Amino acid sequence: MKSRAAIAMGANQSLVLEEIDVEGPKQGEVLVRLAATSVCHTDAYTLSGADPEGRFPSVLGHEGAGVVQEVGPGVTSVGPGDHVIPLYTAECGQCKFCRSGKTNLCSAVRATQGQGVMPDGTSRLSLNGQALNHYMGCSTFSEYTVLPEVSLAKVSKQAPLDKICLLGCGVTTGIGAVHNTARVEPGSTVAVFGLGAIGLAVIQGAQMIGAERIIAIDVNPDKFDLARQFGATDCVNPNDYEDSIQQVIIDLTDGGVDYSFECIGNVNVMRSALECCHKGWGESIIIGVAGAGEEISTRPVQLVTGRVWKGSAFGGVKGRSELPTYVDDYMNGKVKIDEFITHDMPFEQINEAFELLHRGESIRTVLHY
Numbered sequence: 001m002k003s004r005a006a007i008a009m010g011a012n013q014s015l016v017l018e019e020i021d022v023e024g025p026k027q028g029e030v031l032v033r034l035a036a037t038s039v040c041h042t043d044a045y046t047l048s049g050a051d052p053e054g055r056f057p058s059v060l061g062h063e064g065a066g067v068v069q070e071v072g073p074g075v076t077s078v079g080p081g082d083h084v085i086p087l088y089t090a091e092c093g094q095c096k097f098c099r100s101g102k103t104n105l106c107s108a109v110r111a112t113q114g115q116g117v118m119p120d121g122t123s124r125l126s127l128n129g130q131a132l133n134h135y136m137g138c139s140t141f142s143e144y145t146v147l148p149e150v151s152l153a154k155v156s157k158q159a160p161l162d163k164i165c166l167l168g169c170g171v172t173t174g175i176g177a178v179h180n181t182a183r184v185e186p187g188s189t190v191a192v193f194g195l196g197a198i199g200l201a202v203i204q205g206a207q208m209i210g211a212e213r214i215i216a217i218d219v220n221p222d223k224f225d226l227a228r229q230f231g232a233t234d235c236v237n238p239n240d241y242e243d244s245i246q247q248v249i250i251d252l253t254d255g256g257v258d259y260s261f262e263c264i265g266n267v268n269v270m271r272s273a274l275e276c277c278h279k280g281w282g283e284s285i286i287i288g289v290a291g292a293g294e295e296i297s298t299r300p301v302q303l304v305t306g307r308v309w310k311g312s313a314f315g316g317v318k319g320r321s322e323l324p325t326y327v328d329d330y331m332n333g334k335v336k337i338d339e340f341i342t343h344d345m346p347f348e349q350i351n352e353a354f355e356l357l358h359r360g361e362s363i364r365t366v367l368h369y
């Protein structure tokens with residue numbers, strides 16, 4: 001079938017809008033018509049050429065929501081008409097990772113996903129006969145896309161797809177990192193570096209859990225109003241100080257924070273986020289994705305003296321089991337999503353959505369098909 005799509009032809013090039021061909025679902029696969037998709041910083045990162053797994057030409061996009069159109073042989077958990085959120089972190093329930101009870105990372109389709117193909121090693125997407133790479137197992141920048149069954153969370157039909165698409169990555173990642181990865185306790189002091197969708201969702205998660213002090217840090221003060229609305233108690237711009245940002249946070253908090261979250265993808269900030277944690281127990285969670293070849297460093301004494309460095313992917317959330325509850329929590333007012341959506345646009349304006357993100361003028365732009 002034909003599908004409107006935005007194609008990444010090469011690094012740092014604008015996306016090209018084309019009508020592509022989408023093949024029907026094979027064994028264990030599902031054809032989905034997306035209602036909406038948003039743009040996450042990770043899409044921009046891959047388009048920049050900094051992603052070691054980045055492939056071109058490809059159909060990017062991983063933050064979407066839609067309706068099942070057709071299922072391939074063997075698919076049992078979803079059927080036509082079901083509302084679904086694509087998952088870049090699958091949940092098969094059977095692999096070593098899923099059975100461990102220790103992680104949300106699932107190995108069922110991860111290897112082929114990173115190679116830009118479906119689990120059988122081929123693509124369902126093409127342009128003029130040339131195969132296009134899938135992206136993060138989702139490719140939500142195509143109105144119609146094909147995913148493995150294990151990469152779909154079936155959710156309530158009552159929920160607006162053009163809002164809950166944000167649960168496909170940003171909102172879930174931030175809240176989940178607080179609840180699952182850090183397990184922040186009520187009364188904690190928290191520092192959040194980077195106030196895009198991920199950082200704001202971390203603030204939301206920290207407020208939900210009853211953190212007493214939430215320090216929001218960004219070099220763009222335009223982000224501070226929204227941070228306060230989500231629950232930040234202090235807003236700090238590192239450029240306003242001569243001291244290092246870690247020293248500023250240590251001074252503000254009588255020795256450092258209980259938890260910090262890096263939501264930028266900057267390895268220097270990752271170091272600051274670790275080093276602003278309290279001696280003896282402070283934990284720092286890396287969420288931001290850094291470019292190929294970049295490495296983190298700190299003096300080992302930072303860890304010897306009790307600070308802990310962790311990472312979080314999709315907030316440690318098991319998508320098929322847990323996303324339906326996130327959707328229900330949005331519907332009953334426990335989880336905020338609308339506040340992240342600074343712009344709504346027709347899908348055709350997707351390049352504008354990338355420009356807004358790069359200029360720091362948007363949190364999330366929802367593109368409507």
Ligand SMILES: NC(=O)C1=CN([C@@H]2O[C@H](COP(=O)(O)OP(=O)(O)OC[C@H]3O[C@@H](n4cnc5c(N)ncnc54)[C@H](OP(=O)(O)O)[C@@H]3O)[C@@H](O)[C@H]2O)C=CC1
Pocket residue numbers: 040041042045169170173193194195196197198199217218219220223238263264265266269286287288289290312313314315357358359360361362363
């Ligand atoms: N681990 C995971 O599962 C996931 C990771 N990610 C990653 O999380 C990161 C954040 O994503 P997203 O929220 O969409 O991105 P955004 O670009 O919307 O947000 C990043 C924010 O950090 C600010 N910033 C940039 N440099 C600094 C600095 N040196 N100090 C303080 N603030 C700074 C930016 O300011 P400005 O406005 O000037 O740009 C912006 O406000 C990305 O690296 C993304 O790839 C995303 C989803 C899931």
Ligand SMILES: N[C@@H](CCC(=O)N[C@@H](CSC=O)C(=O)NCC(=O)O)C(=O)O
Pocket residue numbers: 040042043051052053054089105110169289290313314
């Ligand atoms: N392709 C990158 C790795 C990018 C990365 O870390 N992705 C995050 C999700 S970012 C979403 O917006 C993630 O969940 N990672 C887990 C995983 O299995 O990749 C690279 O190769 O560096």
Ligand SMILES: [Zn+2]
Pocket residue numbers: 040041042043062063169170
């Ligand atoms: Zn994302």
Ligand SMILES: [Zn+2]
Pocket residue numbers: 090091092093094095096097098099105106107108
């Ligand atoms: Zn699995």
